[in-house]
Amino acid sequence: xxxxxxxxxxxxxxxxxxxxxxxxxxxxxxxxxxxxxxxxxxxxxxxxxxxxxxxxxxxxxxxxxxxxxxxxxxxxxxxxxxxxxxxxxxxxxxxxxxxxxxxxxxxxxxxxxxxxxxxxxxxxxxxxxxxxxxxxxxxxxxxxxxxxxxxxxxxxxxxxxxxxxxxxxxxxxxxxxxxxxxxxxxxxxxxxxxxxxxxxxxxxxxxxxxxxxxxxxxxxxxxxxxxxxxxxxxxxxxxxxxxxxxxxxxxxxxxxxxxxxxxxxxxxxxxxxxxxxxxxxxxxxxxxxxxxxxxxxxxxxxxxxxxxxxxxxxxxxxxxxxxxxxxxxxxxxxxxxxxxxxxxxxxxxxxxxxxxxxxxxxxxxxxxxxxxxxxxxxxxxxxxxxxxxxxxxxxxxxxxx
Amino acid sequence: xxxxxxxxxxxxxxxxxxxxxxxxxxxxxxxxxxxxxxxxxxxxxxxxxxxxxxxxxxxxxxxxxxxxxxxxxxxxxxxxxxxxxxxxxxxxxxxxxxxxxxxxxxxxxxxxxxxxxxxxxxxxxxxxxxxxxxxxxxxxxxxxxxxxxxxxxxxxxxxxxxxxxxxxxxxxxxxxxxxxxxxxxxxxxxxxxxxxxxxxxxxxxxxxxxxxxxxxxxxxxxxxxxxxxxxxxxxxxxxxxxxxxxxxxxxxxxxxxxxxxxxxxxxxxxxxxxxxxxxxxxxxxxxxxxxxxxxxxxxxxxxxxxxxxxxxxxxxxxxxxxxxxxxxxxxxxxxxxxxxxxxxxxxxxxxxxxxxxxxxxxxxxxxxxxxxxxxxxxxxxxxxxxxxxxxxxxxxxxxxx
Numbered sequence: 001x002x003x004x005x006x007x008x009x010x011x012x013x014x015x016x017x018x019x020x021x022x023x024x025x026x027x028x029x030x031x032x033x034x035x036x037x038x039x040x041x042x043x044x045x046x047x048x049x050x051x052x053x054x055x056x057x058x059x060x061x062x063x064x065x066x067x068x069x070x071x072x073x074x075x076x077x078x079x080x081x082x083x084x085x086x087x088x089x090x091x092x093x094x095x096x097x098x099x100x101x102x103x104x105x106x107x108x109x110x111x112x113x114x115x116x117x118x119x120x121x122x123x124x125x126x127x128x129x130x131x132x133x134x135x136x137x138x139x140x141x142x143x144x145x146x147x148x149x150x151x152x153x154x155x156x157x158x159x160x161x162x163x164x165x166x167x168x169x170x171x172x173x174x175x176x177x178x179x180x181x182x183x184x185x186x187x188x189x190x191x192x193x194x195x196x197x198x199x200x201x202x203x204x205x206x207x208x209x210x211x212x213x214x215x216x217x218x219x220x221x222x223x224x225x226x227x228x229x230x231x232x233x234x235x236x237x238x239x240x241x242x243x244x245x246x247x248x249x250x251x252x253x254x255x256x257x258x259x260x261x262x263x264x265x266x267x268x269x270x271x272x273x274x275x276x277x278x279x280x281x282x283x284x285x286x287x288x289x290x291x292x293x294x295x296x297x298x299x300x301x302x303x304x305x306x307x308x309x310x311x312x313x314x315x316x317x318x319x320x321x322x323x324x325x326x327x328x329x330x331x332x333x334x335x336x337x338x339x340x341x342x343x344x345x346x347x348x349x350x351x352x353x354x355x356x357x358x359x360x361x362x363x364x365x366x367x368x369x370x371x372x373x374x375x376x377x378x379x380x381x382x383x384x385x386x387x388x389x390x391x392x393x394x395x396x397x398x399x400x401x
Numbered sequence: 402x403x404x405x406x407x408x409x410x411x412x413x414x415x416x417x418x419x420x421x422x423x424x425x426x427x428x429x430x431x432x433x434x435x436x437x438x439x440x441x442x443x444x445x446x447x448x449x450x451x452x453x454x455x456x457x458x459x460x461x462x463x464x465x466x467x468x469x470x471x472x473x474x475x476x477x478x479x480x481x482x483x484x485x486x487x488x489x490x491x492x493x494x495x496x497x498x499x500x501x502x503x504x505x506x507x508x509x510x511x512x513x514x515x516x517x518x519x520x521x522x523x524x525x526x527x528x529x530x531x532x533x534x535x536x537x538x539x540x541x542x543x544x545x546x547x548x549x550x551x552x553x554x555x556x557x558x559x560x561x562x563x564x565x566x567x568x569x570x571x572x573x574x575x576x577x578x579x580x581x582x583x584x585x586x587x588x589x590x591x592x593x594x595x596x597x598x599x600x601x602x603x604x605x606x607x608x609x610x611x612x613x614x615x616x617x618x619x620x621x622x623x624x625x626x627x628x629x630x631x632x633x634x635x636x637x638x639x640x641x642x643x644x645x646x647x648x649x650x651x652x653x654x655x656x657x658x659x660x661x662x663x664x665x666x667x668x669x670x671x672x673x674x675x676x677x678x679x680x681x682x683x684x685x686x687x688x689x690x691x692x693x694x695x696x697x698x699x700x701x702x703x704x705x706x707x708x709x710x711x712x713x714x715x716x717x718x719x720x721x722x723x724x725x726x727x728x729x730x731x732x733x734x735x736x737x738x739x740x741x742x743x744x745x746x747x748x749x750x751x752x753x754x755x756x757x758x759x760x761x762x763x764x765x766x767x768x769x770x771x772x773x774x775x776x777x778x779x780x781x782x783x784x785x786x787x788x789x790x791x792x793x794x795x796x797x798x799x800x801x802x
Contacts, residue, residue: 048726049722049725049726050725050726050731050733051721051722051724051725051731051733052725052733078718080718080721080722081717081718081721081733081746081749081750081751082750083734083748083749083750115718116716116717116718116719116721116722117717117718117721117746117750117751118751226718226721226722226725303704303789303793303797304797307793307794307797307798308797308798310794310798311797311798311799313798313799315517316482316517316518317479317481317482317516317517317518317627318517320452320481320482320517320518320627321450321452321481321517321627323452324450324451324452324453324627325449325450325451330451330452332451332452332453332482333484345482345518347484348482348484349482349483349484349518350482350518350519388704388794389794390791390794390795392704392708392794393708393711393789393790393791393793393794394791396704396705396708396709396712397708397709397711397712397714398712398714
């Protein structure tokens with residue numbers, strides 16, 4: 001596998017653009033378009049929240065056909081809790097885009113992110129779409145990535161390529177997200193594309209598998225949004241041979257999807273609102289993977305654990321308490337805990353102030369790992385998360401003002 | 402029912418004291434004793450965390466007999482994750498107390514709260530117990546309440562009396578807790594006493610019922626401790642007639658337990674770490690009470706909802722998003738939301754910036770209510786919680802340093 005630059009537009013036949021439609025304050029980019037020169041197979045994964053924004057309802061309907069040409073996304077307004085008008089606005093966004101591109105409205109998918117509960121300014125979007133279509137470009141991936149940002153402070157793109165089915169195949173993507181990140185696709189938008197020739201059902205399965213190990217492994221603040229979605233277009237322009245399940249080609253293609261999703265997911269964690277620490281948390285020695293994940297997510301979303309990380313304090317008692325309420329089967333006197341390479345708990349008991357001081361030193365880094373060994377089995381799960389900081393509170397207390 | 406002063410020592414035959422044993426820094430009270438002049442029936446409720454501190458393991462064993470005379474509690478050290486030595490220390494605390502009081506060790510219950518994972522300083526406790534026993538006093542309730550505090554900033558006591566079974570019966574209590582508060586008895590200690598003559602099984606049932614509507618309704622930060630416990634001693638000194646289930650006397654006694662538990666629970670919420678808002682959150686119109694409670698707890702523990710409260714921002718979209726992921730059955734276009742008397746959402750949609758501004762004004766108070774009507778049934782649940790603030794982070798990042 002080769003890591004490449006260019007994000008989603010690293011993929012042959014994929015164009016993208018971003019413009020400022022005026023939905024955000026100032027002249028920030030807030031409307032993005034991704035376009036495939038050829039009809040693409042489209043797969044998608046959506047929020048598990050039962051309050052679902054209208055654009056996602058529209059996209060789920062579109063996905064029944066499993067094909068498409070374009071994705072239009074606005075930031076600054078989530079078009080959520082907006083009722084029938086919200087759905088009509090999503091339909092109109094798709095129709096206006098289709099008309100500007102000369103494609104069928106059924107081939108256009110829609111995404112929105114931002115404040116919940118405010119009607120979209122459709123005049124602004126309508127006015128901006130022709131310009132947006134005119135700006136489509138082979139190097140427009142970064143502009144598109146920038147146009148879908150909300151509280152994000154960094155542009156998030158990723159791409160990689162490998163030889164699959166006798167040809168070079170590329171997978172590229174863009175993502176946004178920095179708050180409301182939780183397993184099961186929390187406020188997070190991700191758009192991927194590939195030039196692989198791949199049946200829609202295979203793409204859908206591959207996307208679910210990649211999501212399970214990436215976007216669903218980044219619990220940050222425990223909230224899940226109404227607007228989370230990920231779409232992937234596969235336009236077939238690589239002209240590769242088809243592959244069989246379990247073949248080397250199948251594994252290589254999956255590895256490309258996995259890499260792009262995990263790279264984007266980690267970038268979301270790095271950009272966690274107000275975060276000062278990036279923590280790779282591994283729970284191993286569990287009886288089942290579900291138990292390992294349950295324990296990891298409970299630790300990663302514990303306010304007390306996260307504030308201790310912020311305080312650079314190896315307060316392992318809070319990790320023990322989180323394990324105990326996680327629902328995972330844990331035996332207290334079998335638990336071991338490491339911070340980076342420093343073991344601070346053995347058989348459920350602390351190893352004393354000296355090792356804790358060394359662990360506190362490890363925690364002064366911007367990035368460190370925490371490993372919990374339950375000592376009860378062979379299953380494990382890794383998640384990536386952040387600390388909980390004073391700035392997180394400030395950002396989220398004043399988000400709308 | 403009559404509200405009375407004196408906390409747990411408002412109850413005839415109950416003495417209490419608090420001394421500084423040196424477990425906390427400086428000369429803060431950190432060792433509490435509650436003593437019943439007559440043998441009492443004892444009932445208890447414990448943490449649901451599977452990592453359980455040694456004193457609770459001891460108390461659960463004691464409770465099989467359902468009788469007791471005294472409760473000794475230290476703050477400054479949770480005696481949790483301390484293994485066999487921790488259990489031996491809890492046993493020794495009980496034995497030393499029993500010896501100072503001239504009662505059987507089997508009649509002494511033990512509680513601990515504070516940092517997890519550090520051995521108890523048994524010499525300090527041993528040295529302090531004789532003084533503690535000598536200080537027992539009919540007005541010692543407040544000293545005992547002060548001696549069980551950790552990050553608490555206020556002393557928490559409550560008491561009430563009523564005519565039950567032909568006599569005046571009093572229920573009094575003390576509690577501590579300000580962080581790690583979550584349904585199912587989060588780090589929270591509560592000790593109650595009553596002079597009612599009541600069978601242990603009736604007391605146990607009554608205590609569970611009171612807990613379900615009070616201490617289990619105060620989700621603050623989502624964490625659950627290894628040390629939560631509540632005990633109630635009933636010494637029978639009121640000499641009341643027994644009562645039958647469902648009788649007026651039964652209801653009056655339950656009302657006393659309910660009142661004392663809810664009063665203490667609300668005081669814990671008021672003292673939430675760094676909290677600037679006290680929020681009474683009611684979810685009504687649910688299909689079942691379990692659904693109502695699920696929705697209320699999800700809202701009350703959402704970092705995004707809580708930071709918006711801190712920002713005095715009626716950002717109802719975050720409440721909608723929390724409802725959608727709560728697991729409760731919700732129909733988006735039936736949801737109504739009120740902040741105090743101001744309705745801000747009708748049929749799942751916002752009622753505009755003017756009403757939101759009025760709601761923001763309501764939120765400037767130290768205390769306000771939020772009501773969510775799911776419009777789907779007749780069940781409801783109320784919880785009490787706080788906002789999530791910059792000071793919460795500061796307190797918990799630096800707790801051990």
